[in-house]
Amino acid sequence: MAGVRARQLAFRTFHWTVLAVFSVLLAFPFYWMLITSFKRTGDLYDLRNNPFVFNQKPTLEHLRLLVNETLFLRWLGNTAFAGLVVVAITLLLAVPAAYALARLTGRWGGRIGIAIFLTYLVPPTLLFIPLSRIVAWLNLQDTLWAVIVVYPSFTIPFSTWLLMGFFKSIPPELEDAAMVDGLTRFQAFLKLVIPISLSGILTVVIFTFTLVTQGFVYALTFISSASHQTVGVGVPIYLVRGDVYYWGSLMAACLIASLPIAVLYNLFLDRFIAGFTVGSVK
Incomplete structure (x- = not known):
């Protein structure tokens, strides 16, 4: 008994230490961003001060x-607007495309899905000139x-590939049973497949919105005025x-900018992990 308790205690200690x-x-x-945001300039640059605490009044x-003195609030609004529109475009195109490829019989569905995903792996520097022309x-x-x-040229291929694996994990028999009960294919898709x-x-939504908020190269190249950044x-430039x-x-x-994300x-960590694991392991 003493040995078992000692092992349990050691395991708990190790568990909580790692955590x-x-x-x-x-x-x-x-914490570093928070404390630096409220530190005085003299407190920040004085090497004799402890950098982890307030040495002067906040x-x-x-x-x-x-x-x-900057258009930060405008930049936040621009980022939120662009992110929401890109998310909507991505879902509107990637969800039906992934579902259609997942239900495509034979090997062509998987091959086309991989081909679509490979377009996501193309380095942005190679797409720079043609996208600027567009x-x-x-x-x-x-x-x-x-x-x-x-941005949808990057988000749609990855989202389609990710959702393909997720839709493949849903048995087609569920849709067949729904259609036997009187639903059409489209109604079964909306009322059965989408909720599952x-x-x-949600993984696609988080990935897409995060990509938009972190985008730098294309926003720097295609947008020059401060009010549209x-x-x-906008933050690193100004x-x-x-x-x-x-x-x-x-x-x-x-x-x-990072706290909402x-x-x-x-809030949706469990669903986010499930979105990657369920879709990748059948």
Whole structure:
């Protein structure tokens, strides 16, 4: 008995130690952004101060600079709008495409799905020139619609491939039974397949929205005016002026922009993991 209790105690100690270490590592970036956002400039640059605590009274000067002297709130709105539109376009095209390929008989469904996914692996630098020509042809230069048109070319292939594996894990017999009960194929898709596939669809939503918020190269290239920028481009451009880094405002912008996504990940973590694992293992 004593040996069993000792092993259980050792296991619990190891378990909680690992959990504590990973919790600290994951939470530390947010703590660092939070404390830097409210530190005074003199406190930040004084090497004699402890960087992990407030050595002087907290200040709101960095938040005032961020809100009053930049278009940060406008950039947040642009990013949210572009993200929601790209998510809608991706779901509208990827979900029916993935379902059709998953139910395609023979080997062609899987082959076409892999071919679509391979387009996602093409380096963005190779697509830079043709996409710029398309943006110019559509007369979308220096508008937010330039990135809205470009980003689905990356999100749709990956989302289609991911959802294909998820739809394949759903037995076709369920749809056959629904159609026997009087539903059409489309009604069975909407009322049966979609609810079962919410985990995979949520994974696509999080992946797509995160990609838009982190996009830099195309937003930097296709958008030049400050009022049309997204957070990923506007913050580093207008808060890094030459060799002067506005660290407090930079950290405040990063914290505000990353918190909603972090909360979204944590709220739907189980569904997010299921979206990857169920779709990849049949």
